[in-house]
Amino acid sequence: MKMNKVSCAVLAALTAVSVQAQEDDQKAKKIETIEVTATKRAESIQDIPVAVTALNGQALENLGVDNFQDYVEYLPNVVFQGTGPGQNEIYIRGAATTQTNIAVSSVQALQPAVAFYLDEQPVSMQGRNLDIYATDMERVEVLPGPQGTLFGASSQAGTVRLITKKPDFAGFAAGFDTSVSFTKGGEMSNSVEGYFNFVPSDDLAIRIAAYNERQGGWIDNVLNEPGNGGYIGSAVVIDRISGGVLSDPANTPVVPPKNDSLVEDDFNDATYSGVRVGAKYRINADWDLLVQHTQQTLDTEGVFAYDPNLEGESSTNRFIPEDNDDEFGLTTWTLEGRLEQLDIVYTGGYLDRDIDSTIDYTGYTNGGLFAAYYVCNHYEAATPADERCLDPTKFYKESTQTSRVTHELRFNTDPNKDWRVTAGIFYDDQEVATVGKFNIGNTDLGFFNNLQRTLVGTEGINSDGGPFESEISFVNDVTHTIEQIAVFGQLEYDLTDTLTASFGARWYEIDDTFKGSTTTVDVSRRIKAFATLDPDELIAVGEDPALVQQAVNSGQLEVGLLDDNGTLTVDDTILKFSLDWKVNDDVLLFTTYSEGFRPPVTNRVGGGLATNQQGAFDGFRIPVYSLTDTLDNYELGMKGDFFDGILRVNATAFYSEITDLQTSRFDPTNISFLVFTDNVGDAEIKGLDADLTWLATDDLVINAAMSFLDTELTSINPELVGISPGVGSELPFSADFSGNIRARYFYELPDGMTGFVNGSVTYTGDRLSGMVMDAFVMEEATSLIYGTGSGLPIQQEAAVYDGVTYTDTNGQTFRGGRYVQESYMIASVAFGVQKNEWKAELFIDNLFDESAVLYIDTQQFTPKVVTNRPRTIGLRLSYDFY
Numbered sequence: 001m002k003m004n005k006v007s008c009a010v011l012a013a014l015t016a017v018s019v020q021a022q023e024d025d026q027k028a029k030k031i032e033t034i035e036v037t038a039t040k041r042a043e044s045i046q047d048i049p050v051a052v053t054a055l056n057g058q059a060l061e062n063l064g065v066d067n068f069q070d071y072v073e074y075l076p077n078v079v080f081q082g083t084g085p086g087q088n089e090i091y092i093r094g095a096a097t098t099q100t101n102i103a104v105s106s107v108q109a110l111q112p113a114v115a116f117y118l119d120e121q122p123v124s125m126q127g128r129n130l131d132i133y134a135t136d137m138e139r140v141e142v143l144p145g146p147q148g149t150l151f152g153a154s155s156q157a158g159t160v161r162l163i164t165k166k167p168d169f170a171g172f173a174a175g176f177d178t179s180v181s182f183t184k185g186g187e188m189s190n191s192v193e194g195y196f197n198f199v200p201s202d203d204l205a206i207r208i209a210a211y212n213e214r215q216g217g218w219i220d221n222v223l224n225e226p227g228n229g230g231y232i233g234s235a236v237v238i239d240r241i242s243g244g245v246l247s248d249p250a251n252t253p254v255v256p257p258k259n260d261s262l263v264e265d266d267f268n269d270a271t272y273s274g275v276r277v278g279a280k281y282r283i284n285a286d287w288d289l290l291v292q293h294t295q296q297t298l299d300t301e302g303v304f305a306y307d308p309n310l311e312g313e314s315s316t317n318r319f320i321p322e323d324n325d326d327e328f329g330l331t332t333w334t335l336e337g338r339l340e341q342l343d344i345v346y347t348g349g350y351l352d353r354d355i356d357s358t359i360d361y362t363g364y365t366n367g368g369l370f371a372a373y374y375v376c377n378h379y380e381a382a383t384p385a386d387e388r389c390l391d392p393t394k395f396y397k398e399s400t401q402t403s404r405v406t407h408e409l410r411f412n413t414d415p416n417k418d419w420r421v422t423a424g425i426f427y428d429d430q431e432v433a434t435v436g437k438f439n440i441g442n443t444d445l446g447f448f449n450n451l452q453r454t455l456v457g458t459e460g461i462n463s464d465g466g467p468f469e470s471e472i473s474f475v476n477d478v479t480h481t482i483e484q485i486a487v488f489g490q491l492e493y494d495l496t497d498t499l500t501a502s503f504g505a506r507w508y509e510i511d512d513t514f515k516g517s518t519t520t521v522d523v524s525r526r527i528k529a530f531a532t533l534d535p536d537e538l539i540a541v542g543e544d545p546a547l548v549q550q551a552v553n554s555g556q557l558e559v560g561l562l563d564d565n566g567t568l569t570v571d572d573t574i575l576k577f578s579l580d581w582k583v584n585d586d587v588l589l590f591t592t593y594s595e596g597f598r599p600p601v602t603n604r605v606g607g608g609l610a611t612n613q614q615g616a617f618d619g620f621r622i623p624v625y626s627l628t629d630t631l632d633n634y635e636l637g638m639k640g641d642f643f644d645g646i647l648r649v650n651a652t653a654f655y656s657e658i659t660d661l662q663t664s665r666f667d668p669t670n671i672s673f674l675v676f677t678d679n680v681g682d683a684e685i686k687g688l689d690a691d692l693t694w695l696a697t698d699d700l701v702i703n704a705a706m707s708f709l710d711t712e713l714t715s716i717n718p719e720l721v722g723i724s725p726g727v728g729s730e731l732p733f734s735a736d737f738s739g740n741i742r743a744r745y746f747y748e749l750p751d752g753m754t755g756f757v758n759g760s761v762t763y764t765g766d767r768l769s770g771m772v773m774d775a776f777v778m779e780e781a782t783s784l785i786y787g788t789g790s791g792l793p794i795q796q797e798a799a800v801y802d803g804v805t806y807t808d809t810n811g812q813t814f815r816g817g818r819y820v821q822e823s824y825m826i827a828s829v830a831f832g833v834q835k836n837e838w839k840a841e842l843f844i845d846n847l848f849d850e851s852a853v854l855y856i857d858t859q860q861f862t863p864k865v866v867t868n869r870p871r872t873i874g875l876r877l878s879y880d881f882y
Contacts (some may be wrong), residue, residue: 012246015566022421023377029695031641037141037163040150040422041343046639049502049580052143053654053691060876075760076738077144078158081855081868085270086131086214086326086355090114092144092158092271094685094734095631095656097663098771105580106355106400106434109480109514110664110677111598113145116156118294119160121332121349122428124154130328130353131298136209137550138163144689145633145654146596149576152426156631166290167193167205167280172686174881180496181874184547184849185218185314187266189874206784216300216559217268218870222315230877233239257362257393268302274345285339298326303360303865305857308790309782313627313851313867314522320360320395328353329700343412351404356403361394361438363860383600397472400434400445410517413486423489429481436476451479457880478604485509488612490576494657498583504576512568512625514602521603524566530624531562532606548607551621557607561600567627568602587640596631598662619718626677629660651690657681663771665723680724680771681716681846683731685709706739724799725773725818735765735823749833758843765823769856773797773816790863792856793820819863824852826868832876839874845869 039048079096082088092114105128116132123130134140140162147155176194176346183189191213199205205609274296281289301323307316332349349528410424490504515524524539529537533552535545551557561568574597580590610617637652660679691705711731716724740762747755769775773795783789798816827848832841846868 007386011617014520026077031695037161040410041415041420043415046588046648046650047582049500049578049592050143051145051417051592051635051637051650051654051689053549053650059214074705074740074742074760075421076705076740077709078142079733079767081733083855083857083859083864084268084324085272085300086128086298087323088129088131090116090160091733092142092228093654093687093689093707094709094731094732095658096733097661097680098732102199104755106398106432106476106665107436107476107480107604108235108256108601108675109600110156110662111433111482113157113598115151115159117159119162119164119292119329119332120329120408121347122152122154122331122348122406122620123351123404125353125404126205128355129324130351132294133209133211133213133274133296133298134162136165136192136207137274138165140407143714144652145592145656146574146594146631148507148596149490149594150422151505152428152484152486152508152549154553155792156598156600156629162689164276164292165207165209166277167199167207169199169205169280169282171199173196175879177876177878179843179874179876181843181872183218183872184217184870185266186218186870187269189872190214204279206273207278212273213271215270215272217266218314219268219302219304219306220265220315221259221262221267221302221318223263224257224319256259257391257398259317259319260320261286262318264302265393267677268295268300268304270277270298270300270589272447273297276601276734287335288412290334290336292332292634294328294330296328298324299533300324300326303864305855305866308792308863309558309786309788312866314870316864318360319362319393320358322360323356323358325356326353326354341414345410345412346408347403347410348407350810351402353399353402355398355399355402357396357398357763359396359398361396362381362392363862365392366785366861368860370609377688396435396440399436400432402430402432404428404430408847418493418494420492420654421489421592424487426484426486428484428486428487430483431481434476434478435629437472438476439471460519476516477517477602478514478518479817480515481513482599483511484511496804498581499714500580500582502576502578502580505573507573509571510570510599511798512570512599512602514568514604515566516604519603525604526604527562527566527606527624530557530559531566532564533559543607543609547609556619557624559625561625566602567602570599570628570651571767572597572628586642586645589639590637590639591639592633592635593636594633596633600625600628601662601677608661622676623678626662627660627661627679629679632657632659635749646695648693649690650692656685658685665720665772678718678720680720682714683712684714685711685731701744702741702750703741703743704741706737707735709734710736723773724771725816729797730768732770733766733770733821738762738764751835753833753835755831755833758827758832761825761827762826763823765850767821768795769819769821773818775817776815778819778858778861778863784861792853792863793867794818795821796821799862819856819858821853821856824850826850826852837881838879839877843874843876845872847876850881 037043037346039050045052068080077093079091080088081091081096085109089112093112112124112129114124115122116129118132123132138158143151143161145158147159151159174194174196176192178190178192180188180190191211193209193213195207195212196207197205197207274294276292276294278290283289284648291741301321303316303318303322305316306313310317328351330351332347334345334347336343336345338344358875405428407427408424410422413419413421453844468622486506486508488504490502491504492500494500497519514527517523525537526541529541529543530548531546533549536546538545548557552559561570563569574595576592576594578590578592580588584586602625603622606622608622610622612618613619633654633656633784635652635654637650638648641648659682661681662677663680663685664675665678687707688711689707694702696702711734713727713729713731716727740756740760742760745757749755776796779789779794794817826846828843828845829847832839834840849871850868851870853866854868855863857864857866
């Protein structure tokens with residue numbers, strides 16, 4: 001039984017080779033070949049011309065890890081980046097870009113590039129990926145590369161599928177798994193999970209799985225002490241991007257933010273709890289109905305990053321109690337049967353998710369154009385002697401309700417014929433309704449009070465309207481819906497006994513509707529104004545109709561995809577071709593061409609002319625919407641078993657071209673953290689994925705996996721020259737080389753028991769952080785604000801007065817570069833004993849206590865480092881009843 005937590009990022013991480021050795025008296029004899037449904041029909045993983053890897057439930061258990069940073073280390077071609085549980089993105093094969101600031105991710109609603117499925121249901125979400133705890137698993141499938149013909153829009157760079165164990169008619173079964181662990185310098189963690197399968201009648205089987213895991217913290221919120229790497233509170237800081245200026249400490253009394261009441265050790269806790277209930281009913285010999293419901297809550301406190309300007313690698317300064325409450329319910333249904341020569345599947349699901357978060361936004365003062373200034377009361381002071389700075393503490397509160405309804409009707413022909421068809425129709429309706437409330441300046445300063453007074457009684461579409469709370473300065477209140485219909489199919493034809501050709505296609509139409517308002521902008525009316533180009537409406541939203549029309553005529557602004565109601569509609573057909581040759585019973589060669597895409601995203605302040613018309617922003621207008629970004633992929637692969645089945649080698653070489661790569665960027669018309677989606681340009685990726693399994697002896701199994709990547713930008717949007725890295729630069733977050741090796745050794749013990757030892761070493765190379773060359777700006781701000789730099793390495797990519805330079809709003813040029821997330825190596829080991837139904841295991845994760853740089857977060861305008869859990873020692877116990 002498998003009873004470990006796997007988040008959506010964890011799942012992507014499990015692309016290491018499917019390695020469960022069949023055992024005779026617990027000794028490995030041969031490599032098991034797993035059946036997968038990567039082609040939407042059950043087939044052997046070694047017989048399909050798809051670069052898919054899978055781990056079954058036993059293999060998941062054998063990994064012996066219990067947090068997603070550890071899982072990620074087993075994914076050489078998969079990258080997980082984010083700021084903590086429930087706040088992460090997945091990238092596969094280097095197709096990565098700057099992700100959305102978590103404080104506005106639900107508003108921006110950028111679609112993920114990697115699709116995530118729970119059984120038959122897509123559960124990828126706009127803005128924030130769903131974070132699922134996986135228990136009682138059948139297997140995990142990871143499909144790198146575009147899978148859009150069968151799996152749709154968010155399968156641009158790959159698809160991850162979590163397959164649960166279903167109700168079993170074999171009879172009663174139950175089991176539990178529990179663990180306790182201790183982290184160096186941190187709190188204790190513990191988990192308990194269980195499942196229960198029973199058959200109340202010959203035609204009905206029921207399965208229940210439940211879990212609760214508390215992950216203890218290890219990050220300390222330390223006292224803010226100026227002069228010791230703490231937050232000084234004011235300094236002359238020039239924001240090179242937006243032009244924001246903090247007050248001059250020589251002339252203005254300083255009021256540094258205080259966190260005395262929030263000082264706490266090990267304050268970054270996370271708790272997952274939930275239950276899954278499934279019922280399978282045999283209608284007759286040909287038809288089955290499966291209904292499942294999953295309910296989960298994820299509660300976190302604190303943050304999962306440290307401040308590099310402070311001592312050690314586990315200290316931070318936070319000034320607001322931070323939390324993230326993330327709850328979802330997912331109900332799914334699948335009806336399967338057969339009519340004559342056709343296998344028919346109808347499947348659907350309803351996902352309902354609620355997120356409530358409080359985020360410390362004090363660091364916004366470091367770079368905001370308006371908020372930094374209004375911390376200091378320069379304009380209301382009667383005399384210069386009365387000038388003062390107020391407490392710069394700020395926060396952001398989010399309440400988001402998301403839902404997704406999907407339906408799919410699919411047909412499969414007889415798999416034993418020399419031609420086979422899979423075809424279907426798919427419908428999808430997603431909605432993200434969010435209210436984000438910002439405190440970005442003390443409301444007794446006058447500016448925000450006056451702004452609020454003008455908006456008293458303004459009704460949003462998700463909030464209850466009326467006067468805003470006195471502590472709230474700015475509000476986003478928007479609903480983003482995406483409705484999609486698609487028709488797809490794949491034909492396979494055996495040209496000879498050993499040569500098969502396949503062709504797949506998917507036609508889709510997507511309607512994207514963005515409605516709502518902010519404190520200062522009627523988003524719905526603005527989008528409609530740019531859709532119709534009605535002069536009166538453009539004037540009403542503060543735009544010059546002649547200048548807007550000029551921008552449209554010149555091609556600077558795209559508006560042709562909007563209808564008169566402001567709904568953005570796209571439709572297209574994507575294709576896939578493959579040819580596979582069964583060299584013999586043990587070796588398969590294949591070549592594939594495939595296409596993937598992400599749909600465009602409407603921008604809430606689209607069309608706006610930059611306030612600062614200098615330097616990089618001369619003539620700049622925010623896109624009304626980003627364009628669809630597409631990925632064309634070419635693969636050459638091999639799957640083979642050698643030396644009488646004791647060595648398995650699977651390898652895939654690939655070349656990908658990305659057109660109009662979407663990215664998140666700052667908005668120069670407003671405050672620096674108001675972001676939007678743009679197309680950075682084009683890119684190409686070359687790489688090789690490989691994994692192997694070697695049954696070295698009857699008692700020793702060795703697994704290895706590796707990934708080589710060569711990524712580069714091949715063209716740049718002219719409006720991003722000097723902001724984005726130049727042509728030839730690497731894409732962010734992906735290492736040139738990463739890999740791992742694992743071994744599992746069995747030995748016999750008295751009384752019929754079997755002992756085992758697991759060991760693993762993983763390596764991840766250097767990676768660049770983000771798509772914007774802002775690291776030197778961040779360092780300057782860090783030094784001025786805290787009195788010390790971050791100490792993080794920077795790769796300089798544009799020099800002062802070089803041919804391509806990073807230009808501020810005054811037209812001055814200076815160094816541009818990105819932070820380097822340095823390479824790291826992590827080792828883990830476990831010792832265990834098992835007999836029949838029970839197993840006990842002692843494990844040590846992060847054996848040498850390596851502090852890895854997993855992600856560098858700059859959304860607070862100074863760098864914060866997301867890191868892995870320090871050395872953790874624990875014990876797992878499990879027992880199964882049959």
